[in-house]
Amino acid sequence: MDSALIARSVRRCSFGRFALWLAPWLGVLGVGAWALWLCLRYGLYQTNMDNRYVFGLWIFLDLSIIALGAGAFFTGFLLYVMKKRELKAVIGSAVVLGFICYSAAMALLAVDVGQPLRAWFTYWHPNAHSMLTEVTFCITCYLTVLLIEYVPVILKTRKLRQIPAYAVFEWELHKLVPVFALIGTLLSFFHQGSLGGLFGVLRGRPFAFREGFALWPSTFFLFILSAAAVGPSFILLTTWTVEKLTGRRLVKDDVYRLLCKVSGWLLLTYVGAKAVDTMIWINATAPRAGFEAYNFYLQKPFGPGTLMVEVLLLGLLPALLLLRGAKEGGLAMINGAALACAGIVLNRFVMTIQTLALPTLPFDRFLWYVPSWQENAAFGAMLAYGVIVYSFSYRYLILFPQEKELSRHVS
Amino acid sequence: MFPNVSGWSWTPLHVTFVTIFLTVAAVMAGTLLLAAWRAWRDVRRGRAESIRWHSEFEDLPLADRTCRHVLTNEFLHRTCDQGFDCRECATHARWTENHPAAAAVDFEVAGLKYPADRMYHRGHTWVKVEDGGTLLIGPDALSERMFGRIGSLTLPAVGTTLHACAPAWTIRSRGDTFRVLSPVDGEVVEQGGPEQACYLRVRPSEHPPALTHLLRGSEVRPWVLRELERLQLLVSPGLPSLADGGVLAEDLPAMSPDVNWPAVWGQMLLEP
């Protein structure tokens, strides 16, 4: 039914099957949209956030998907600035994923703040000292960059590429794409870092507070490093998942190997830096604020095991797996990538939820937090939105240029 | 934002911060506008079709972009970097100066006839120069077999300007709308059809017409053989092997309906 929109040299399932695939996701999106509307209409009391857990599931998710979406800028940087030509095979997918991650995060943020219509105040009364201002500006600009990078992918769709004016615009835009890749890299560097800085500057939260360099605490640099490390892993994981779901080969092995290698080495560096940072925090920063670090880990379930899991099981182990995967491919690659992503998500969880869970005053208690159905539904909506946009992009756009070559039989 | 309004004051930090972001925004906007302006300029200068083709060309797999001189074993390995537009190619000009192609002969392979009085475009169309300077163009034997019995054919109207490697006529068949590329630059003066001697009569845009990009003479046979090999790779195992001695059927799609023919046409006729 929609075969005229699908590129000639690739095979896609029938529109009926596609609609069947989309249906449950649209359902989830609908429920989530309803939950979000409830929050906008009745206030954030619809969530289970409270005066202690001022940031909950949503902020944790936002930080996680922005870290995972770092694959977009990093792949762009490696391809257009470092000239790693193999990554042409995944740049389309990376850009779409980046766009999905950042647009979903922004949408969720718009509901998470108490007065969304006042969002422009940050631009009009910016507080240059605040990490959140830096985040706001950077992410706004970066979302624009992603949109600009998404446009050529859309213009290459079968119907649109036939129109000479669009083809010419895409051509001219593509010639200038290194500029956007560089800007994207710069902006990402700063906002990934600032997201880490958000918690690192909190003097009032010694669990999260870190010393650093000039305006920026060590978490600023750790977040950049971890985002750059997990970005390629996420691209790897999503590409592999799409291959499995569609039953098609989409990229050649050397692309996977490169992503593994980059991710593995960066993750290893990150684990080393994090270990050093943690030692400094345990021995100097926290005691200086009057907090012995071991006290933070006396609250179940956040025992010292959390730290070990984050740094070793989901940090060092995936780094080694990825490096092995870079040589051998296979399961080491996928497991490494999945564990790396999990590790970074855990790190974001620790920086948000655990930071807020731990009391600062001696007579305050440790409190629990469980997200409300509205919060969970909103998470579902975000996921569904991502799947739907990606599904449409995969079906009608050329996200994987090597697919043509790799599908040897056209029948 | 304004000094002393709501307690605002410009500190060096604020100035730095806002300046950086305005610069970033300006660079982004400027680059976008530059791309748009360049695109508009290209369209105005009539380069739109040429750029469209070059953009498409770069998306073709490497193996499909082989230089014509590799087909004739004159070069070992070379990928065309001119979009098959040998008129612009310095290497081609130098080579043909020293090694002119041998004279053309009629030949037939696998039942496909390639007369010597024509020149051939990589998009599987032929061009014949008439005495009056006009050109006749039509589909070559291989593309006729690949399309078989077509649903409908739409020829460009008289007076339409054609560009080399831009769409000429449109074929609707097997649920696909396929645009066949024109081999030459020129203006349509007469329409023909499948039953007639040619599909189109074209007045070329230059006199004498620039046709160095078309295959001729002894180049044609190795090219056709190679294209048959490519076709076989694309459709196997849907078609029985085209081993020596076989004759290509008149209507390939009818013979092997399971093959994704639009994809095959796209790969073979350079319109993916």
Place this chain on the structure above:
Amino acid sequence: MKPKRYGMVIDVDRCYGCGACMVACAVENNVPPPQSSASARTGITPMRVSEARNGKAFPESELAFIPMMCQQCGEHTPCVSVCPQLAVDVDPNTGIVSQIPERCLGCRYCMAACPYHARYFNWWDPQWPAGMERTLNPEVAPRMRGVVEKCRFCHGRLQAAQSKAAAAGHKDIDPADYVPACAEACPTGAIQFGDLLDAGSDVAQAAKGPNTFRLLEKIGTDSHVHYVSKREWVRDMGGAAKGVKHG
């Protein structure tokens, strides 16, 4: 006019947790009635009395009540530097940390930054049942849904005192005219309020007295709220939270 540093000295030993200060604060500041399912974790209590125990078993077990409000941090004020909209500011003339509800986006970053958990968010639309609007204090603006609020040392009363002084032609206010609602309501006089820089004032002298401490002093917030207790275990509260094992 010399800048002031308004602060408090709270005698923990005198506080027996009656909560009169909390009620007075809510009434003075037009705190809206909570939703029926609101809890201690979602309610707005700019003044909030916390309970502390010494952790010992009977008969050594002891209890203390610690009135908590915005500590009006003087140094590295955590909430000021983090607000992306500059909706929080320290008034250099009074040392009071302000909050501009009209500019607040409701991002709650300041709440994450505050180590004293002294900031509260309007999780729902404030609504007063019919008739209750007559209890509203006309000198304090109510806040809308989705913004953060906190103790501002009854800023409305400061402005009233300033108006009164200006009307009488004085440059400076009469300290007796500016007493926050909590200090006024406390039946035991546990809350003393005044200018910490005024060497002659009771509060400045009490702040220098023995057995005073501030909460989380090592973080370096230079809070303007001092606490006094003769009990050593209470003074140890000035230190950090020591982890409590949860079963």
